[in-house]
Amino acid sequence: MTQINQTAQAFQVPFIDVTSDEAIFEGEGWDAVVVIAPSLADIKQDEINLLATHASQIDMRVGQSATLLFAPGLAGGRLIISPVADTDNAYHDVRVFAKAAREGIAIAKAAGATKPLLVVPAVSDTRFQNAQQVAALACGQELWQPLEAREAKTLTPSLTAIGLLNSASHSMLINAAESGRVLARDLCGTEPERMSAMGFAQYCVDAFADSGLEVSVIDQVDQLTTDYPLLSAVGRSSFDVARHHPRVVKLEYVGEGTITKTLFFAGKGVVYDTGGADIKVAGSMAGMSRDKGGAAAVAGLMKALSILKPKGIKVVAQLGLVRNSIGSDAFVTDEIITSHAGMRVRIGNTDAEGRLVLADLLSHLRIQAQSAINPQLFSVATLTGHVVRAYGGYPALVENSEAKKQDVAALLAQTGEQWGEPFEVSRLRPEDFAKVADKNGAADVVSSNNGPSSITARGHQYPAAFLINASGLGQTALPFTHIDIAGSAVEGDPLYGKPTASPLVTLLQFATL
Structure with missing residues (x-):
């Protein structure tokens, strides 16, 4: 393999399927939890839901815009809630999940996380049936850096991996x-x-x-x-x-x-x-x-x-x-x-x-x-x-x-x-x-x-x-x-x-x- 190909392929952040909700907790190897959801009520993990709901009573931005919360006990002590806007709008499509994912992963990166866990609750609307995969791919789009910059500055990816909670098979397609x-x-x-x-x-x-x-x-x-x-x-x-x-x-x-x-x-x-x-x-x-x-x-x-x-x-x-x-x-x-x-x-x-x-x-x-x-x-x-x-x-x-x-x-x-x-x-x-x-x-x-x-x-x-x-x-x-x-x-x-x-x-x- 030549240096050219090493430069290109080394910059890809791998996605990993995660099947257990236990991964959201400290000590499971992840260092941030990034939740992409239309509303706080859509979050299925009680620990995340409870923390986010309490935080929203203090800070009205929680659930309205992408927000980083201090979360003792959760992975890395970081909880990022990135809401998906306007899912009730009949003219919108699954790209609303992509937008929220990019905002969430950008905050995780800026906060110093290197191995975030992506949480995308399932929704019943068939427009969003591939929301988790689309959100994951949007993270890849957000994290990519130009080849010229990577070569000139010897850049490496700021993240080592992204976990996909409640996924048993998506990572193969997403990584490819x-x-x-x-x-x-x-x-x-x-x-x-x-x-x-x-x-x-x-x-x-x-x-x-x-x-x-x-x-x-x-x-x-x-x-x-x-x-x-x-x-x-x-x-x-x-x-x-x-x-x-x-x-x-x-x-x-x-x-x-x-x-x-x-x-x-x-x-x-x-x-x-x-x-x-x-x-x-x-x-x-x-x-x-x-x-x-x-x-x-x-x-x-x-x-x-x-x-x-x-x-x-x-x-x-x-x-x-x-x-x-x-x-x-x-x-x-x-x-x-x-x-x-x-x-x-x-x-x-x-x-x-x-x-x-x-x-x-x-x-x-x-x-x-x-x-x-x-x-x-x-x-x-x-x-x-x-x-x-x-x-x-x-x-x-x-x-x-x-x-x-x-x-x-x-x-x-x-x-x-x-x-x-x-x-x-x-x-x-x-x-x-x-x-x-x-x-x-x-x-x-x-x-x-x-x-x-x-x-x-x-x-x-x-x-x-x-x-x-x-x-x-x-x-x-x-x-x-x-x-x-x-x-x-x-x-x-x-x-x-x-x-x-x-x-x-x-x-x-x-x-x-």
């Missing part, structure tokens, strides 16, 4: 998902020289060492330009700089037993997006090292699968890693480039580069999927500003007619709602295909219009029509769903906020259904 999310956050959030296409690929190779996954990297220029012509056009201006050369990472997971379904994922990994010849201006280039969130999430999904090892499924992924550079050899608008699928693509705007990368990946996956058992194809990408304009921080699902017949988007949306990663479902319309039709017939398809997606009608829907046509999927009966995560890949500050690894948890649950 969080391991994948640590990897995904590192890949998405790290600056563009440290996580260049070359660095991203090597980070994946190191992370998947001894994982059981089949891993390969395409790094030869001749093979890239032949097999991935659209991707190579995006990276054409970077070929003169060795450290900026594109990469394609290929990953494959095969579960034990009879395979009953096969999932194929194309991940957009634009490690830096200048916009190319249609250069980004007025400061809009800042944050464009995060344009690799789709590839990062898919890599994290594969990591989680390699740990969880679900039976009966096969998952194949290709990650397209490229820098969209500006220079004398940059590809330009109006060029016509033949895709891997043999489709003549007219370039409408060089800043619409992600769909070009995905089209070649999907074409390769299409060929594999045609002989696969119950195949479903997906693209995952931070693709458009329009999805942010339309849906804010929610990712969009855009499916083709075959996927719609199988209710893929509806099932993903339902799963995401239960696991704190809600989606919005969009529809493909005839206008979307009309928008990518070449107007004079010189090409088979146009990549985009020449304006920003954020002010383009149906700006996040019509790219799926391009992907279907440019990849050759339109000539098949394969189900395909495009996932635009431009609004959900990071939280808070859109330029430098913490990566979320969205929608890894939902995809993991969907894969194992």
